[in-house]
Amino acid sequence: MIGHILKLIWNKKGSNSLMILEIFLAFLVLFFVLAYVLYNLDKTSAPLGFATVDRWEVQLDNLDALDSIELKTTIENLESNLLALEEVEEVSFANSISPFSGSMWTTGNDENGFEFSAMVVPADYGLANTLDLNIVEGRFFTEEDYDATYKPIIMTKHFMEKYYPNKSMIDSTFLLQGTRKIVGVVEAYRYRGAFEELYPTIMLLEPKVDNNSAVLLKMKPGTPTSFEEKLSNVVNTTTKRTGNVINNLEKERISEDRESWMIFIALLSICGFLCVNVALGLFGVLWYNINKRKAEIGLRQALGANGLDISKQFILEVILLTLVALIIGVFFAVQVPLLQLTEFPNVMFYKAILYSIVIILSLVFICALFPSIQAAKITPANSLHED
Amino acid sequence: MIKLNNITKVYRTKTIETTALNDIDLHVPKGEFLSIMGPSGCGKSTLLNIIGLLDEPSGGTIRVDGQEVIKYASKATAKFRNEKLGFIFQSFHLIPDLNVIDNVELPLLYRNVSRKDRKEMAAIALESVGLANRKSHFPSQLSGGQKQRVAIARAIVGNPAIILADEPTGNLDSVMGDEVMEILTKLNKEEGTTIVMxxxxxxxxxxxDRLIRLYDGSQVA
Incomplete structure (x- = not known):
């Protein structure tokens, strides 16, 4: 029967080519959207590397304008005044590269015997405790590190896996603006959000006075939002400025994620709309074909086809047509990972191909089912007479 | 071979009731070539459709080889049509997208016959109607007479015991009509196929062999 249907399809290749083209294009769009969505969703499975619940951030109002002595005094006062509050457990100062700020600093050189590229996070020694960074090897910065012979440096696990796979580099030196010593490895620090690219990251120890753009706070669990007023008064009084802004890192994280989700939802909606259009088109074409081929249906029944044979024939015709379109589609889609056209991992493309095939085949099957069942109900005497 | 008792067929709409066949009793012995005549709308084709189980009668019974065939389930009806009956239609009903040999092998698709055997059987059937050299042609490339001969080949490819022909010469000129009749007569005489035309x-x-006449749904001669 399959050979017979393939022959029918081939002999009607002119009229079938448009349907093949429609399914082929739907497959390609679905493939690219799914690859993009899967890739981004996969990123969310990697840990963020820091805590956001009960973590607040105060963006400081232009402390850079102060002279160095005044700045040092203000920072010291601010730290002690904040720690004096019962609700504040830990404090860490940050520059503009703070969680969800959108800022980034990348660096790289080839002085280590290999070329590397990494994002840089200037941090003070309080960051690990403030944001509960997960130290997977070695230790975090300490106050004593400011006076160490070699400036300390901390890498993320991803950095180590990429540039020093299966090696422990603790206490090894690393060349970046002079000789530094690797003191620890943190699990991750994806400060730009869950949808951020997984990028090798390093942390450099900076004096608190240089990290004067923001202050990160670990709050006592359950600290109410109303505490913001008191916190604001303390910060404003200490810095003698009123433009300081308080953010809740958990809310920032949710807001950041929502923006990414909106893009996916928009893309998937467009894709879904396209699929519905293709489905309606297919449904219409099938309905039209079946009405046009009533005499053929009657003839086949007269020659010995039962209802199931008729339904099977129409479903198989559409499924085989779809398979032709999918084979062409997969040929083009598979070029993307094979030719390494993007930096996405290949597995995402293969998954997207598989899911697209399943979605298109299911859609086509559902669209073919009802008209095919109706075709089986056509009575031979009437359909033969109609012709 | 075919025995019809009190066959009636009534078409009902909300307002009108039309009797297409009225108490038809008919016996067609094995190997007979029977023709049915009558004016348009007298119920000839309806009767043929009912014999071929393409339509259901409103009343009466049909026995073929002693078996009551109206009570068959749809699957058994399809099997019966496939194995026992061959159909020939006035408008040929060839599938335009299939070539001659593929059209002829159609009934065998619904049996467990291998592709090779299907091709062989279809080639033999085509040879018997003198179209062995037209296997690869498409219906659009054939004359009316040739199309009807393809339809005959399709009707006989599965060696049915009964052939039901609905005005097989109706769309043909007299020469082509005679050719078709010659094939049917030969089939009846040499193969012993029962034909109702x-x-x-x-x-x-x-x-x-015999002629019956219908008028307004009733047998008049």
Whole structure:
């Protein structure tokens, strides 16, 4: 029967080519959207590397304008005044590269015997405790590190896996603006959000006075939002400025994620709309074909086809047509990972191909089912007479 | 072989009831070539459709080889049509997208016959109607007479015991009509196939073993 249907399809290749083209294009769009969505969703499975619940951030109002002595005094006062509050457990100062700020600093050189590229996070020694960074090897910065012979440096696990796979580099030196010593490895620090690219990251120890753009706070669990007023008064009084802004890192994280989700939802909606259009088109074409081929249906029944044979024939015709379109589609889609056209991992493309095939085949099957069942109900005497 | 008792067929709409067949009793012995004549709308084709199980009668019974065939389930009806009956239609009903040999092998698709055997059987059937050299042609490339011969080949490819022909010469000129009748007569005489033919053509009807006439759904002769 399959050979017979393939022959029918081939002999009607002119009229079938448009349907093949429609399914082929739907497959390609679905493939690219799914690859993009899967890739981004996969990123969310990697840990963020820091805590956001009960973590607040105060963006400081232009402390850079102060002279160095005044700045040092203000920072010291601010730290002690904040720690004096019962609700504040830990404090860490940050520059503009703070969680969800959108800022980034990348660096790289080839002085280590290999070329590397990494994002840089200037941090003070309080960051690990403030944001509960997960130290997977070695230790975090300490106050004593400011006076160490070699400036300390901390890498993320991803950095180590990429540039020093299966090696422990603790206490090894690393060349970046002079000789530094690797003191620890943190699990991750994806400060730009869950949808951020997984990028090798390093942390450099900076004096608190240089990290004067923001202050990160670990709050006592359950600290109410109303505490913001008191916190604001303390910060404003200490810095003698009123433009300081308080953010809740958990809310920032949710807001950041929502923006990414909106893009996916928009893309998937467009894709879904396209699929519905293709489905309606297919449904219409099938309905039209079946009405046009009533005499053929009657003839086949007269020659010995039962209802199931008729339904099977129409479903198989559409499924085989779809398979032709999918084979062409997969040929083009598979070029993307094979030719390494993007930096996405290949597995995402293969998954997207598989899911697209399943979605298109299911859609086509559902669209073919009802008209095919109706075709089986056509009575031979009437359909033969109609012709 | 075919025995019809009190066959009636009534078409009902909300307002009108039309009797297409009225108490038809008919016995067609094995190997007979029977023709049915009558004016348009007298119920000839309806009767043929009912014999071929393409339509259901409103009342009465049909026995083929002693078996009550109306009570068959749809799957058994399809099997019966496939194995016992061959159909020939006035408008040929060839599938335009299939070539001649693929059209002829159609009934065998619904049996467990291998592709090779299907091709062989279809080639033999085509040879018997003198179209062995037209296997790869498409219906659009054939004359009316050739199309009807392809339809005959399709009807006989599965060696059915009964052939039901609905005005097989109706769309053909007299020469082609005679050719078709010659094939059917030969089939009846040499193979012993029972043939029931509906026709408008008195000349063709006279070539058959027996003629019955219908008028307004009733048998009048």
């Amino acid at each position: 509906v026709t408008h053509d008195e000349r063709m009807a006279k070539k058959t």
